[in-house]
Amino acid sequence: MTNHPVRLDHVVLWVADPAVAAGFYERMLGLEPLRIAEFTAGEAPFPSVRVSEETIIDLAPLTLAERMPALHGAADSAGHPVNHVCLSLSADAFDALRARLTEHAVPMTDIGQNSFGARGKAPRNFYFRDPDGNVIEARHYD
Structure with missing residues (x-):
């Protein structure tokens, strides 16, 4: 296997309640929640959970989907989960x-x-x- 310079940094999942989602990933998978207090206080747009030292899953509230049309061609994908x-x-x-x-x-x-x-x-x-x-x-x- 060759040394590949690209690594997975993060995946963004659309969720209804990021704090509830973070709790699920913590309880079921043991993933460390990140920025929960900041999110709850309104200081961060979403929390995350840590998968590994270099990879996280962002738990974005569906309310942020309305911002996606700002990226040309992304309007139809906003709010849709990955496979x-x-x-x-x-x-x-x-x-x-x-x-x-x-x-x-x-x-x-x-x-x-x-x-x-x-x-x-x-x-x-x-x-x-x-x-x-x-x-x-x-x-x-x-």
């Missing part, structure tokens, strides 16, 4: 996430096998939705 975001976990964290989602009655798919991703084929994966309907895929690699 899905995939998070890679260790096998133990994968099993623990599935157990937490079950405990909280979060619907999810059956476990898939050998799904191709950034690091090749993942032996197991599944999908679930966050409270705003964004689809999240969880997977692990050997």
Whole structure:
């Protein structure tokens, strides 16, 4: 594999209530919430959750979608969720996430096998939705 200078910095998900969404990602995935107090105080336009040292998910309120037409050609995409975001976990964290989602009655798919991703084929994966309907895929690699 070659050393590639591009890394994923962040993904923006449209959500109805960013604080609720941040709580979901913290409880279900253990992702660290960022800028919650600032968002609640009106000092930040949205909070985020940390995926890794170099990657976050921004939880943008749907009210910000009205600003997107300022970017030429983006008006039709404003407020629409992406197809899905995939998070890679260790096998133990994968099993623990599935157990937490079950405990909280979060619907999810059956476990898939050998799904191709950034690091090749993942032996197991599944999908679930966050409270705003964004689809999240969880997977692990050997």
